[in-house]
Each structure stands twice: as C-alpha cells, then as structure tokens.
Amino acid sequence: MRYGTTRSACAAVIRRDLLLTWRRRGDALNPALFAIIVVVMFPLALGPEPNQLANISAGIVFVAVLLAGLLALDTLFRGDHEDGTLEQIVLSPHPLSMLLASKILVHWLSTALPLIVVSPLLAEMLHLPRQVMPVLMISLILATLLLSLLGAVCVALTIGMRRSGMLLALLVLPLYVPVLIFAAGACNAAQLGLPFLAPLLWLGAALALALVLAPLACAAALRISIT
Amino acid sequence: MRYGTTRSACAAVIRRDLLLTWRRRGDALNPALFAIIVVVMFPLALGPEPNQLANISAGIVFVAVLLAGLLALDTLFRGDHEDGTLEQIVLSPHPLSMLLASKILVHWLSTALPLIVVSPLLAEMLHLPRQVMPVLMISLILATLLLSLLGAVCVALTIGMRRSGMLLALLVLPLYVPVLIFAAGACNAAQLGLPFLAPLLWLGAALALALVLAPLACAAALRISIT
Amino acid sequence: MNELFSMGGYGSYVWSSYAIFAVALLIDYLAPKLRNRQVIADLRGRMKRQQRRQEKSA
C-alpha cells in the first residue's frame, strides 16, 4: 500500500488541472477574449473620442477584467461537480483545503494570467496614458489573485445548486466592491499624478490574509454544499 | 391517432418553456441582475462625478444590457441539449424553424424583457438625461430582439461543442457590432439633440429581415451541429 | 548605412512592420510542419491500438 503524501496529492490535482487546461487550451483564452470584447464594445457605444476614452480607460479595463474573471469563476468547480470527480476529491483522505488551494492556483494561472497578459493591449486600445501602465499591472495581479481566492469560497457555496449562474455574481459582488475601489483607485490616482501606494498596500495585506484563510473557508463551504 | 398541428406543437414548446421559466423564476432575474452589477461597477471604478457619468451613461447601459443578453444566450439550447429534449424537438415531425422560433420568443420574454424593464433604473443610476429615455427604450427593444434572433443562430452552431463558454461571445460579437453602433448611436444623437430616427429605422428593417430568416438559419445550423 | 536603418527617423516603425511580417510568415510556415508531426504520431498510436484490439479479439 502506498497512501501518498498530501504534497503528492496536491501535485496530482495540479498536474491534472494543467493537463485539462492544455487539452482545451482554446477555452483558456476565453476570459481574455471576453475582456477584449467588452473593451471593444465601449468605444462603439460611447463614440471614439480619444480624450473621453482615456479618462475612463483604467476603469473600463478593470471592469472588463473583473467581469471576465467573474464569469470564469463558475468553471472552477462546476465541471468537477458534474462528472463526479469533485465527489472523489472530497472523499480523498488528504486535507481538502490543500487540494482546493491547488485547484484555485491552476484556475488563476489559466484564467487570470492570460487576462493580465492582454491588459496592456486593452489599455492601449483605450488610450490609457503610458505611465499608468505599471500601476495597472500590479493592481491587476493583486486584484485577480484576491478575487480568485474570495470567489472560490462563493463558488463552493453555490455548487449544490442546479444552475448557479448569476447568483454567484451576486454573492461575489460585495467582495469585489472593495477590491475594485482600491485597485481602480490606485490607477486613477496614478493617472492624476497623486500617490497611489497606500491602496496597493491595502490590497497586498488583504491578499496575505486571503491566502491563509480562503482555502480553509472554501473547504468548509464545499463540505456544506456537497452533502 | 392525433398528430397535432404545427401550431399546437409550437404552443406546447411555448407552454413548456414558460413553465420552466416559472419554475426557476430566480434564474430569469439573472440577466437583469448582471446588468445592474455592471452598471454599479462603473461609478466605483471611475469615480462618481455625475457629469462624466451622464456623458457615457447611454453607452454603459447598452453595453451592460448586451453583455447580459450575450451571457444569457448560452442557456437558449444548452439545457435542452444536455437532457436530450433538444434531440426530441429535432426529431419532431413539425417544421423545426417554427419550434425554434417559439423557443427564441420565450427566451426573449424571459431574459430580455426583464432587462428592458430595469433599464430606466440603470439609466437613472448613471444620470442619463430624462428626454433620452424613450429613445433608449425603443432602441433597446429593437436591439435585444435582433440579438436574440441573430444570437440563436450562433448558439445553434455551438451546440455540438463540449462547453461553448465564451467562444459564443466571439461568434456573436461581429453580429452585435453594427447593432450596437446603430442603437447606441441613436441614443447619443438624441442626447446631443441631433436627429435619431434614421438609425432606428435601419434597426427596424434589419429586425424585419431577421424575423424571417433567422429561424430558418437557426434550424439549418442546428441540424448541422446536432448530427 | 546608418541612414538606411533610421529611415528618415521612422526606422523603428518601418523595421518593426517588416519584422512582424517576417515572423508571421515564419510561424505560418512552421505551424503545419509541427502539426504534421503530431498527426502522424497520433495516427501511428491509433494504428497500434487498433492492432492490439484486433489481436485481443482474435
């Protein structure tokens, strides 16, 4: 008998999820595509004046990225729940929170990372001033990590429901609001030449906390909603 | 033996889909909720200056409504495909295009209508000038109808896929772009006090065409992708 | 020579355009070759599996 260590179990989860992402690598581009689509829609709906667009560009990029992340959230556990592999993961003797943390990590890599990679393009399309770009990138990284972690808890809660759909969005929104305010606030401050470090530090502190607590909360929520 | 008429078959489809909407009336509110969420995010991301918001309010409402409609599109056939009832509908001896038109109608009623009902609220949240409201409503009605019809064709094409996800958004976007330009263009023109009738008439003409052709195209696409 | 590269001050624009063109064509040239390799490997795997299934049923 070889029961395996918790580390090897996490590695198995990560390996499998990366493999799945690779098998449907087309799907991994979806959030990025969606964000591009949102960003394309705005100039079409608002009219193409560069100055007007530049004023609101950081905000639009944030909303686009957050919406894309929000929609991608649903895929975090849904597939596993439908084919019964989530049942298997829950029944595994290793700490559920660690296994879920592995899943969240891969999910972030496969959905948020492409978003972050395309965000300079999005910003350029909306004429965001060049000097705001680094602040945008940093706050996007912090914000998406936070949202993946916080979102995972909400997804775990809604997993027992037939079609969580946008109820999820409703649950997640209150958690997103402060993140959005701080992250977009940093960018807007940078755009106006004001100090922007404080909101970024707040985000960092929140992230540190979420890294520890969110997997535990997620495991607890999943146990509740799967039984 | 009573084979039933095409009309009674359509009625059965409509009755069933309305019943399903009623059974999960919570879900029917989802698109409206999503649009509200998008609209709420903007003041948070952009800062709450009323003048800036008013300038872009019609555009944001349009983007919010179209995104919500886009996301709801996926549910048009997916559920029926997964539980095998779509198979049954395709195997029905009645003209498929008529049955699908019935489904599209109910889908519009259950997803777009709530959106249209909340749109005055959304516009108010963004300080849209009161006199633009009627134009906004008319162009929203035309645009959502067009989008339900055009979108249905794309959904029918993606039904054979594992998980259409946002590929659907990509397919639908090129069709949405002209609709968005004309509809939002009418609102922007109205806001600036310019004539706005021409774009609305274009939309109306396109709608008349789509009403005739889209169900047929949808049936053809579905036949291709279900076999 | 230097003048050639600077292109009247537009060097970076002109050269990057030509570079993008070249890179795109290179990828376009290589993509089917790589894919061909994979398809042939898949096909061989399929044939091998089929053979084993036949052996088993025989």
Place this chain on the structure above:
Amino acid sequence: MISSDPPSPIPLLQAEELAYARNDEPVFGPLDFTLNAGEVVLVEGDNGSGKTTLLKVLSGLLVPNSGKILLNGEDLTLARLSHQVALLSHLGGLKLDLTALENLRFAIGVFGLRSGAAPLPALASVALEGYEDVPVRNLSAGQKKRVALARLLLVPAALWLLDEPYANLDKSGIDLVNRLLDSHARRGGAALVTSHGAYAFTSGTPRRLPLRPTP
C-alpha cells in the same frame, strides 16, 4: 429467419448496406435487415460494438456514411421526419425541473397522441401512480427511466428505438418493459431494442441482430 408468413406489403424499416464510420474509423459494418410490423428485434453486441450509434443513425440523428434507410419504403432524412419513430436514448429526454406529467404533456404536444392513450393512465401503467407531480429531478434512476417509457406509450410512433431500456430497472421494471413491447408488437408496432443479453425478453425468443465491431 421468418419463412412462411405472407409477404407483407412494405416492411416498416429496411436498412440496406448501412454503415457508419466516425472520422473514417468504421463503427458498424455494412448491415442489411428488415423490420416488419409486429416484430421486436434485439440488437446485441459487446460494449463498444456500436449499438447506441446504430439507433442514432436509424432515428436520423446521425448520417450514415453509406447505405440506405427506408421507413415504410421511403428514404429517411432528418429534414423529412415522420411521426413513425420514437427514440429512447441514454439521455432520457426529460426536463428535470418539470414533473412527470408535464414532461409527458410536452411530448404529446410535439409528437401527437396515440389514439386511446392518456398521460395519467400511462404513468399508472409504468407503476408511477403518486409520482405524477414530483419533479423528475427528485426521482431515482429507475423511476426516471419509467417516465421515459411512459412517453413511448403516448406518442403515435410505430417504430420504437430503445437504447438499454432495461438498465437501472428492477425486476418488475424489466417485466414491465417486456409487457410494453409485447403489446406494442401486438398493436402492429415494431421495436429495435439494445440490451446486454443477460436480462432480456421473457416471452418467446425475439429475433436478434448481432453487432460485431468492425476491426
């Protein structure tokens, strides 16, 4: 197989040189068979031999690569379906959010109603009295199958294509399927049934159509 009966005018279903291949890998080989009114044929074959695929081809959901399907002597295409075929597939074709009764009503609307049939008696005859108003989601695996069977009793199809109707059913359920098939045949209907030989027809020995995977 059947030798001395009077030549029936036109067989209900006729397959000529029917073959299906998925991405050029043959799934089932060229098949020839006829199915007359009043007959029940058992499609037999190991796991993966193509039974499910055959039924989908016969219902028109998949397009065969070669060969012909004649229904009442006419070519079958998805674009020109008749009221003649009813398919019971793995998926069930039931809306989980609707009750058993509502599901049946929808089927009647779309496919029509067999003369003399009605939803409530149909549910009773598959032993689901008292479950009419339960959402199908809350039924057990076997109960769901029974609802799907009740649909067959209602629609005016002469040809039943049943994919593993016995799976998930208890003993009385298996008897039930056999009784339904019997009376369907006696009414002049016909059926193609896939099943794994272990549990099958009680009354008489049905004709068998063996499927062997084309290598």
Place this chain on the structure above:
Amino acid sequence: MISSDPPSPIPLLQAEELAYARNDEPVFGPLDFTLNAGEVVLVEGDNGSGKTTLLKVLSGLLVPNSGKILLNGEDLTLARLSHQVALLSHLGGLKLDLTALENLRFAIGVFGLRSGAAPLPALASVALEGYEDVPVRNLSAGQKKRVALARLLLVPAALWLLDEPYANLDKSGIDLVNRLLDSHARRGGAALVTSHGAYAFTSGTPRRLPLRPTP
C-alpha cells in the same frame, strides 16, 4: 446470517440504527448491519427504495439523520476520512477530456496506490487494452464503466461501495465485476453492491440487504 466463524476482532463497517430522511420524508428506515472483511453484500430494493442514498450516506457524502456508522470501529465523518472507502457512483467520476490512463493516474495521486497494482495492468484486466490513450469522452457507456472499475483495483480501499456496477455492461463485463468482487473479498476487502437482482453474482449466493421504502 453467518453463524460459526470465529468472532472477527472489529467489523470493517458497522451501521447502527442508521436512517436517512430527505426533508423529513424517510428514505430508508433504521438499518442495522455489519460488514466483515471478506464479505460482499448485495443491497436489494425496488426502484426508489433508497439504495443510492444508502451508499452516499455510507461514504460520508450525506449525513444520516440518526444512527451511527463505524468504520473499523471508529465514527465516520466527512472531515475525517480514511483510505478505506472507495465509491463507484452513477456519475462515474471520470474526466471526459482525459484519457483512461490519465484518469487512473489522478486517482492514484489523490487516493494512493494498492501494493502490487499499476494502471496499465488494471486497464488490461478490465479488457480495455488498446483504449489507454482514448479520451474517455469517446468511449461507449460500458467502456466508461470499465474505466471506473479499473480505478477500484488501483486504490488501497478495503471497502468498496458500488452503485449498480452491472448496468450498461455486457455479459463478459458482468462476469468481470463478479471476478473483481471475488478476488477483492479474497484479499480481505469487503463490498456493498446495489443491483437489481436479475443479473447478479455468479459465484455462490452473497448476503443480501433488502431495502424497503419506508412508507
């Protein structure tokens, strides 16, 4: 039922007054039973009698309303699972986009590996040679079931909970399940199997646990 064997130290599984109710409607009544190492028990009952529900309760996925479950003499809770239980549910627990082999490797990573077992031989022993690298999506219903069975052979669980393992399998598949159960029991494992009596154990008569719907 078993009378004269030496009193085994602790039974593998022990249920005391176990009952489950969904929204206060009892699904299965208070049940008492023990399962010793080396035993296979057949859970019998009509459609809707609560077999699936019982297995879910025993695996820890559903929390019973009353009664106790002891695994090796210790209380079973979802928060404190052991390597002892493996569940084969209706859903299969297979990723359709991965190949059979990749699915098994994942199971090993998460549950561990039985000594002496390995993925390839396990696939061979469920008669799936040549299908190792096919995405599970492209397998037929019975082939999917076989992959799920291969998983049981790999993980080091002593207690198998099998929900309708025979459904969708052909004759050789049914034999296969029986052989797997036999050798599992001989290795000192135990199993609880739901099945509709019509097609069941070939070797000997297993103990039966009848479930009757609580009215």
Place this chain on the structure above:
Amino acid sequence: MNTLTLWFHKFGSPPTFFRVTALLSPWLFGAAFLIGLAGIYWGLFVAPADYQQSDAYRIIFIHVPCAWMGLFAYIFMAVNAFIALVWRIKISEILAMTSAPVGAFFTAVTLATGSIWGKPMWGTWWTWDARLTSELVLLFLFLGVIGLYNAIEDRRQAARAAAFLALVGIVNVPIVHFSVSWWNTLHQGSTVRLLGPSRIDSSMLWPLLLLALATHIWFFASVFARSRVSLLELEGGKEWARDIALATEHGHE
C-alpha cells in the same frame, strides 16, 4: 467540360490531392519567398522616399498586400464553405478550414502594421473608425471560424458548422472594402485601381504589386501545406493515409 470535371474529380480525391500538393507546395513557397524578397528589396532600397511621409510610407508594401490578402482569404474561404455545404465535398471543407488561419495571420499583420503606421501618421495607434473596426471584426470572424472548427469533436461536422459561420460573415467583406467611401474615416481612400490609372507613382506601385503576388502565392502554398495535414488527420482510417504514416520517419516529412 468533360475533361474538366474529370480532372476536378481526380484532383478532388484525397490521395491525389495529397500527392499533387506535396509536389506543388514547396515550389509555391519557394516562388513566394523569392518574389517577396525581390519586392521587399525594391520597396526598401530602390523606391524613393515619399514627399509627404518620407520613409514611413514604406510600410505600405507590407500593409496593403496583407490587407488584400486577408480579404482574398475570406472570399476564398467563403466560396469553399459554400461548396462544402451544398455539395459536401471533403476537399472544399478542408480548403475552407485551412484558409482561416492563414487569413487570420494576414489580417493580424494588417492590423499590426496599420497601427504601427498610424502612430506617426495619425498620432495614435488606434482609432475607432469604420475601416479599422470592420477589419478588427474580420479578424474576429476568422478567429470564430477557427475556434468553432476546433471546438467540435467530429471533424466533418465541425467543418460544416464553421463553414456556415464563414458564409454568414461574408457580409463584412464589402464593409471592409467600401468603408472608406461609405463613411468619412481617418483611413485613406483607395489609391490603387485595377481598372484605370492608379493614383500612385509607378516606382512605388511595382514593389507593391510584387509583394501582392508573393503573398497570394504564399497563401496557396500555406493552405496546401495545411490541407495535407488535415487530410491525413481526417482520412486516418483509410489505407493510403496509413501507408503514409508508416512510411514517414518520426520527425521528418
């Protein structure tokens, strides 16, 4: 006529198509490469600088041939898609599907070089005028066709679904082409005419035409190369494909 249809049938049979394109594709690649090189040399080093744009205008030799190519690729794809849907000809399915990625490449290059050119000329990388927007939509259409084709398991069904989409999207092609005359855009109107005198100096016209020729030849070379792979994949069950797979050493063609 009879010989033509006969020829079509012969060329249309997968093994023949495979063999013929195997001969054709390297030569086409070679020709495209040489002609393209000549055109680039002419465009970069021989043609004089523009009196208005100085040397920045040299981007035209990439931008415009690629833009034409993207539109041509779409039309080629749509024609094949139509044939595929109506007559279910396998080779047309494959030609339609393989022209999508090539067209997407050229469209992407058009967009990239256009924005690069726009920066010095218009002062911005991107605006939302009709020409640029419709070209972006063209790219989305290509990507949609590719995505749909790859997302459906059954290759032939996938091809037919994607072909349907390609046909629906054809309305965008005239919009791209005529956008400059239908709306007032930042982008300049047409200067090169096939009929009638072009409004461009011949010293600049020739490298442009050379590169246009080169990209068209490249297009067919690339489509043929891709089609051979797809054909091999699609006909994997057939004897001839298996012979080829067996005859091919690993890593070589």
